[in-house]
Amino acid sequence: MNRNRIVIIAVAALLVVGAGFWVFNSVLGDTQPASGPMTAIPVAAQPTSVPDPTAEPMPVTPAATDQPTMAPVAPTEAPTAPSAETPPNEVIRYQIVADESTVSFRIAEDLRGQRIEAVGTTNQVAGEIAVNPSDLSTAQIGVIRVNARTFTTDSSNRDRAIRNFILNTDQYEFITFTPTGIEGLSGSGALGQPFTFTIRGDLTIRDITRPVVFEASVRAESAERLVGVATTTVKRSDYNLQIPSVPFVANVSDDVVLTIDFVALAVTQ
Template identity: 55%
Template structure:
């Protein structure tokens, strides 16, 4: 009898612990389908040459006496002046420097995180993923020195693993997605690009930027491998490794989980199409 009472108390204590760490609370739903923040293309500054004045330009202008115009104009001349030319419609200018804007396709893209932990005494790799990623980039395949990458946003409320209890712990306790719905990466530099890229050619480069998780922002470098599938589609993978403790991501103490890895691998498999 006492044994059963002890088991009941232990089970009750575990349930309290689980409830306290957010494993039984339903996480906040996404506020809306994620959308890209429009990329503002930075135009290259053109150098304007200033011509020095010549000796002829320095001389004072010669005044020329104009002949008196006839007081009356011919009727034909008056009619010619009255006819107004139709307005010329201005054509829309292409993107600066021949750049094309590409949007990350959510249907064909995925963001993933991976880290190891001990689960019930066995080493296990936790994988969480979502397709709720958005961003834009601008490319001119003939001149990659002009490439630009906009802010990449991920809806943390949609990250899922293979375990509902873990999902709730991640969203309610670790990432606190009720207050911090989005994870963002703001690029600051793109390095290692070749001069140009041909269709079907694989290229490698790096993107440096500021990664914000919850209320912490740190500099992170993604290694990127990408291919121009066609003139209007590119695909690739961007990878980086961050440390949990850098962002203050503490794992709640729960039964059967131990030795959660501090290093977290971030992987973005993306397909982007010209808009």
């Protein structure tokens, strides 16, 4: 074997080893943990319903005209419910409780020749809802944030591939949904009655934002507690989410089903 051939073989071997290290680090290497607990971005809600003209006017003090402020709540801390009854025409703010909520994605793939549905879940979600029970048409939903670093499936290798290669969570930690409109809500609310409606908004995954529509259903278990679910289907290709070439995985679907199952509790103003 001549010297040139030996050099070529050595260079090829180094390239193979280097490629192996690149594949490991970019697909199966360690990833950054969540930077901290999730906090809700306060929704800029104002009472929008028309006061009862027959009601006796209430005195207004300078403090009463100020915009109420609210500190974000860590996911393990349930917001404190109001102790008194909520008067008609008053907006109630609710915050999603991470410990009782789940965000999931579902996507079909061939794994070792078998068609399966890969499911990833996390409870690291935060957001606010503002509702006037006397006029549901004025309901508002704030920005919903999900920590993409915390998604887990039934495979640790898949989890690392999702965080490292598909979602690039070291650089893009959060997935955000910014609502732009609610359709199908009207009238007044009633405890125990489910309400179905649609939520339009902008979904940002990594550095790409696309308009999506969630189909939602929400029910008030009490004046202080809302439970609901919202679902949409997005195209993986719309967000340029590439699947790494790994053994045993093929034919990954372009459709991804996103679901938010949430509990939201009223907070003091």
